Amino acid sequence: MSETRCLQGIWSSPWIFIFAASGAAVGLGNIWKFPYVLGENGGGAFLVVYCLCLLLVGLPVLVAEVALGRTVRSNPIDTVNDLSERHICHSAWVVVPWVAGITGFLILGFYSVIAGWAMAYLERALSGEFMGITSSVAISMFDDLKADPTEMLLWHSIFMVLVVLVVGQSVTRGLSTVVKILIPTLLLALVLMAAYSFSIGDVPSTLDFMFAWSWQDVTFDVVLSAIGMALFSLSIGMGAMFSYGAYISKHMSIARACSIVVAFDLIVAVLAGLVIFPLVFESQIDVQSGPSLTFVSLPIIFGNLIGGQFFAGIFFLLLVVAALTSAISMLELFVAWLHERFYVPRLNAAFVLGLAIWFIGVAVLLSFNHWDTEIVFGMNFFALLDNVTTYILLPIGAILLSVLMAWFMPRDMLLNEMITKNTDHFHWWYNVLKYISIPALVVITLAGWLGA
Ligand code: PHE
Numbered sequence: 218m219s220e221t222r223c224l225q226g227i228w229s230s231p232w233i234f235i236f237a238a239s240g241a242a243v244g245l246g247n248i249w250k251f252p253y254v255l256g257e258n259g260g261g262a263f264l265v266v267y268c269l270c271l272l273l274v275g276l277p278v279l280v281a282e283v284a285l286g287r288t289v290r291s292n293p294i295d296t297v298n299d300l301s302e303r304h305i306c307h308s309a310w311v312v313v314p315w316v317a318g319i320t321g322f323l324i325l326g327f328y329s330v331i332a333g334w335a336m337a338y339l340e341r342a343l344s345g346e347f348m349g350i351t352s353s354v355a356i357s358m359f360d361d362l363k364a365d366p367t368e369m370l371l372w373h374s375i376f377m378v379l380v381v382l383v384v385g386q387s388v389t390r391g392l393s394t395v396v397k398i399l400i401p402t403l404l405l406a407l408v409l410m411a412a413y414s415f416s417i418g419d420v421p422s423t424l425d426f427m428f429a430w431s432w433q434d435v436t437f438d439v440v441l442s443a444i445g446m447a448l449f450s451l452s453i454g455m456g457a458m459f460s461y462g463a464y465i466s467k468h469m470s471i472a473r474a475c476s477i478v479v480a481f482d483l484i485v486a487v488l489a490g491l492v493i494f495p496l497v498f499e500s501q502i503d504v505q506s507g508p509s510l511t512f513v514s515l516p517i518i519f520g521n522l523i524g525g526q527f528f529a530g531i532f533f534l535l536l537v538v539a540a541l542t543s544a545i546s547m548l549e550l551f552v553a554w555l556h557e558r559f560y561v562p563r564l565n566a567a568f569v570l571g572l573a574i575w576f577i578g579v580a581v582l583l584s585f586n587h588w589d590t591e592i593v594f595g596m597n598f599f600a601l602l603d604n605v606t607t608y609i610l611l612p613i614g615a616i617l618l619s620v621l622m623a624w625f626m627p628r629d630m631l632l633n634e635m636i637t638k639n640t641d642h643f644h645w646w647y648n649v650l651k652y653i654s655i656p657a658l659v660v661i662t663l664a665g666w667l668g669a
Contacts, residue, residue, distance in 0.1 A: 231469045232397075234461060235477050238283070240396030241457050242482045243403070244543030245331050246450040248536060249511045251486040252493045254446050256504035258439045261430030264487070266440055270447040271479055274657055277650040278453050278615050279475045281622040284631070286462025287471065292553040293317060293456045306625045313617045314550070317456035320610040321547035322570070324455070326577030327602050328547070329380070332540035333372030333582075334512060335533055337362055342519065342529035350520035352500035352513070359512045369582040374575065379541060381571035384548045385564035396542055400481060403535050407488035410532070414518055418495020426504070427490055441665045444658065445607040450482055454615035457546035460553060472642045492518065548574070577602075612662040616655060623651040 228234050255263050289296040293314035301308040341347065341358070350358070362368060415423075448454050465471070489511070496514045497504055506513065519529035548570060555566040580588070584598035592601055622631070632643050 227466050228464045229466075231465070231474050234465045234469065235474050235481075236396040236400060237464075238458060238461050238474075238478045239400050239481045240539075240542035241452045241461065241546035242450060242478055242543070243400060243485050244539045245328060245335070245536070246446075246452075246543070247482060247486040248489040248539070249331060249335075249508070251446060251450065252490050253507050253510040254442055255427070255490055256494075256497070256510055257507065258442050259434050260426040260504075261428050262434030263439050263443055264427060264490075265430055266435060266443040267446060268483070270440075270443045271451070271483060273649060274444060274615075274654045275447040275451045275453065276475060276479050277646055277654045278448075278619050278658075279451050279458055279479065280471050280646055281619050281650055282453055282456075282458045283462035283465070283471050283475060285618065285622060285626075286459040287465055287467070288626075288630075290463045292463075292557055293459050293550055294554045295558060296459075300621075300625075305627070306621060310617075310621060313614065313621065314456055314554075316610060316617070317454065317459075317614045318550045318554075320455040320606055320614055321457065321550055322574060323577065323602055323610070324449075324606050325380070325544055325547040325574045327581045327599055328540070328544055329376045329574065329578045330369060330373050330581045330599075331508075332376045332537060332544065333369055334362060335536045335540060336372040336376060337368060338512060338516070339530065339533035339537055341516075342526065342533050345526045347516040347520040347525060347529055350516050352502060352517055355513045355516045355520075356502075356509075358516065359509050362512075363509075363585040366582055366586055369585070370579065373578045373582055376537075376541070376544070377571050377575045377578065380544045380548060381564075381567045383541065384545050384552050384571075385567035387563050395538065399535065399538055399542065400485075403485065403539060404481075404488070406528075406532055406535060407485065407492055410518060410528075411488055411491040413522060414492050414495040417499065417518075417521060419498035420495055422498035423491065423494040426494060426498070427487075437664065437668070441608065441661055444661050445611065448611040448615055449607050450486065451479065452543065452546060454611040454613070454618065455547070456550040456614070459618075460546070460549050470642070472646060608662070608665055612658055616658045616662070619650055619655050619658070623647065623655060 228237075255267075285296065286293075289299055291299065294311065297306065297311045297314055298308070300306050301310060346358070452458060462471070465474075493511060493514045494504070496502075496517050497510065500514070500517060502510070502513055504510070515532070516529070519525035519532070522528060548567060551570055552563055552566045555561040556563045581599045581602065584600075589597050592598060596604060628647070631647065
């Protein structure tokens with residue numbers, strides 16, 4: 218591989234990687250998506266299956282993705298070209314990074330709109346609109362936002378400009394400093410909010426809903442949703458984590474660092490559930506209300522709190538920053554490739570790609586109002602994009618990447634160079650990836666498609 222194509226610079230400490238990767242993982246998926254998917258899938262049983270998915274699929278695939286990034290230290294597209302030049306895989310495997318890049322592209326199309334909701338709520342929080350709010354007002358506040366394409370367009374556009382500027386200025390790596398503050402602050406904020414929510418909400422129903430389960434509740438839909446949620450939440454199967462792997466040192470234990478990232482991701486998601494559900498049950502909001510769940514319940518929490526205006530402002534700001542650190546990882550793959558391979562200035566690459574994503578976002582935000590019509594299988598454009606990326610593209614990316622690692626990369630090369638000096642960890646990872654994660658992903662994904 219030519220010098221120019223190699224990424225430059227290695228992170229000095231594992232914690233920089235851990236924070237950068239956590240920044241990509243922790244985002245709207247944890248605070249907006251996880252609670253409503255948990256709500257739709259019956260609570261406790263979903264949480265148990267989700268933890269198993271993180272352990273048996275999420276963590277091994279995350280390690281695989283990061284490890285591949287560290288071996289070749291380039292962008293994903295050039296990496297596959299390089300592996301095929303070394304006769305490790307056929308050149309047709311280049312389809313993998315393309316699928317990954319397109320997935321990130323499509324996810325950002327709707328992610329930016331949801332991040333726009335968080336920005337709109339930041340503005341409402343600061344102007345005191347949540348004070349004394351009741352559940353019916355909170356519901357209509359959210360409905361009004363969804364019915365207003367102009368406002369959504371404004372926030373979606375501002376968010377995309379931020380993403381383009383950050384990715385275009387090549388400060389993506391510098392953001393680990395921001396994330397170093399973001400993750401602990403977000404954790405602290407969620408712990409405090411959960412404590413407050415427990416003091417005013419319905420705790421017994423919440424604990425029963427989130428932690429009680431029985432085998433009968435473990436349906437196929439629950440398993441499918443849990444796998445999709447795990448891939449989405451850990452940002453795997455679309456090359457984002459790969460890019461971060463390229464900057465880590467040879468001596469770092471990828472398995473240990475990735476376990477910490479998975480733990481952060483799970484803790485933030487569970488805390489978000491503990492914040493939201495006491496209020497959902499107390500205010501008798503439907504747990505199955507879907508994407509609106511978080512945006513309806515959070516204002517009620519802040520609206521009843523002394524100093525709620527201030528705390529709501531801080532919380533929604535954290536949410537917007539968390540969304541931003543995830544969003545940039547979605548655009549990074551193609552921008553890095555265009556820059557390293559064709560010397561396109563990063564800002565130009567980010568602008569052109571960002572503009573295309575902006576158009577996707579416009580269609581998404583219209584699907585909540587003027588275009589709220591079914592396209593296929595009873596889904597509007599937003600639901601279609603969400604489902605296609607979560608249940609088709611992310612699993613395909615994760616499966617192909619894992620197969621490449623487990624079946625094509627020479628085992629010795631993996632053992633010696635990539636994973637860890639601890640051979641027990643290596644065997645554990647290798648066997649789980651090969652014999653559990655890949656078959657589970659293939660079977661569940663295929664069954665999901667056939668049953669759709
Ligand atoms: N994991 C991010 C979140 O939870 C979303 C994401 C998905 C980011 C896929 C990158 C790739 O918000």
